[in-house]
Amino acid sequence: MNKKDVAIVLCGAAGQGVQTVEHILVRLLRQAGFHVFATKEYMSRIRGGINSTEIRISSERVSAPVDRIDILLPFHPDALDHLKARISPETTVIGDRKNICLDCPAEVTDFIDVPFAEIAENIGGRLFINIIAAGVVLGMLDVDMKMVSDFISEFFVKKDEEIVRKNIEAIKLGCQRGKELRDSGKARYTLKNPLAKNEVLLNGAEAVGMGALAGGCDFLSSYPMSPSTGVMVFLSQHMEDFGVVVEQAEDEIAAINMALGGSYAGARTMVTTSGGGFALMTEGVSLSGMIEMPVVIHLAQRPGPATGLPTRTEQADLELALYAGHGEFPRVIFAPGSLEDAFDLTKKAFELADKYQIPAFILTDQYFMDTFTNIRPFNLEGIDIEKHIVKTDKGYKRYALTEDGISPRGIPGFGDGLVGVDSDEHDEDSHITEDLDLRTQMVDKRLKKMELLKSEIIPPELVGSEDYEILLIGWGSTYHAIKEALKELNREDIAFLHFKQVYPLYPGSQEYFDRAKQTIIVENNATSQFGKIIKLYTDHSVGGNLLKYNGLAFTVEEIVKGLKDKLS
């Protein structure tokens, strides 16, 4: 059967090396020219449990998870049971009957027995099972053997020769099996290779990290917390090449206060955190508002309240980000839907934070952080970094009352002036004041920047027909899943409006809603937080919603089914 895309799921316990198979497969298949997409769901533990990774390999661009499984590779006796709801007659299970798949659930109708353990032991031990399994998939997809062995040599470059040799042997044996399955017609799929060669493979954490570097980030202070840590790791890996200070703070309170200190001294600073850590940072958000100090906050959401589901996904911290910090002050919140968005918006967050001296948020989530897709390399034209810092002279006033509310920002050690900032209400010279008329002026000054910010709001993206009757609304990481669902639905009367800036809301949003006979919002939370924001800032009440809050991201089929139910 000639398919456009094949969904492969690898499933095993933590510590079994499933990640290694994923790593090898997605990179090799991408190098071979296929479009790839990989996402994972995993338990919050270092060993054991049952985790699964979904890899879609396609002739066309794919960027969303599906429920469908075309090929399933179980590495643990519990794997088939874990995934049985997703197994259909269309699913081919390739497994080791004797060791892993003794009791196949009834859902499994197409089983190909490959004695992985036996083959591995002939090579030198069970640890080669993963590599053999990767080989089977690569063989089935007819990936060039030389490319495979070159990749494996490179991948194990730090290991000794014997290990490299055995791994190459293992993957070759796997490939051979795969080719046999392909030739015998047992593997039912052939896939046209689109030869998309000049692309890069990234996950959300890397895209945010690259956006930060492009935005001039030279200081990151954070406390590790899943799923936000990837950004910190990424910047740590590149701190030397780009001249970035990366410091692991003692807690999130220290992290954001350090970032504000760094910003005061002239750096472009960032913190990366998740809900619980961000809760600790809220005093710093308020401080940023009061002392008008730029800071970029990357908030990778996971399900709460409290510790919640540490390794799962949700979009339930939008209201937290919007209302965090006591007092009233401007802020901006971006929610990337694609890797390109993540790069552009993170860069933009640095620009806006600096220009308007405000906290700027990037709202992602576990799904977005951990998901890989291939994309065209980012466009680096016009990434020149403009710092909004002035050289001070004697008599410089940090909080000079200006017409537009923006006081030119000086930094200590650059010019002859003195630069003070104060968390108390302050006068133009930054000294504590209880002059209540001045207080009113200072509040007005800070809020005036909100008006300026409104001139730079990124409009939502309309996907599908301009001439719609039904409008789907989404924000952040659900972008690709809704987009693919829309394609599946194939209806001229439905369009999708995706918001990548969720606050302040685009002033023209109302017109989009007015044009629809029916609006349906899709959110990865239980209370439709963005729906509430729409109601607050426009005259529109969203008509219906599709909400999911079990800790997993939406799949394409779920959205299709959910919408069909609502539209029937």
Added chain:
Amino acid sequence: MDPKIYDMCDIDIAWCPGCGNFSILRSLKGALAELEIPPEELVVVTGIGQAAKIPHYFKTHFFNGLHGRTLPPATAIKVVNPELTVIAESGDGDMYGEGGNHFLHAIRRNPDITNIVHNNMVYGLTKGQASPTSQLGFRTPVQVKGVFLEPFNPLSLAITLGAPFVARAFAGDEERTKDILKMAISHKGYALVDILQHCVSFNKVNTFQWFKENTYYLDDSHDPEDRNEAFQASLQQDKLPLGVIYKCTGKKTFEENIGIYDQDQTPLSLRKMDRKDALKILIQTKS
């Protein structure tokens, strides 16, 4: 340099008449003037409390941030621009209570900053509750039966955590306090100066007279470079020793360890940024 260069005119000082903060401010101005540090090269970072208002009363760059959060921004400011002299200054409540975790880890991090703590063993701004350094039995409207928590010992803690300079001063002796501050500011690495200070409004036990009677200056027989001896001195409670309790040289600072200045001494804040080529290379590594 004349200490007058730090003077500000027309300021309305919120401290009580007779407060030890006035003497500390004079000692600090004197120390800075003798070290020839102009206001343009100095940043004073403070938190919240009466002591934390100090940068509003003399000429300096300042970051008057949140309660307890003096050391994180001070550390960041120093690493972003090591050419600045950075002083993190606040009271005992701010530094040892609300900011206790940052106190521990700032010492471990060892930025080249001076940490001045106005220690009057009581909360002033909130009107007289116990502070982490209040002594056992100290009664307040909240601690009605008297303090029973073990008093916080900043000096022994700092020595344990590897602070390269640890000193105690008494606000009632402006001249000696100035000298200690000079040594602390000149010392490379994190330097703690815990300044004992009377509170005329809320501490009727540890008065000016009490501090006079219950402190003494360490003499030449004390070797501040002997860590064990320093630790012993820091534990003394019957009479509190004053002066440099501990010091060591040669410990690498946070700014030196972080690597950002290995090749290029230009402060991070003043560097030109052109990242296009490096980004292009980085992106290509992901193909």
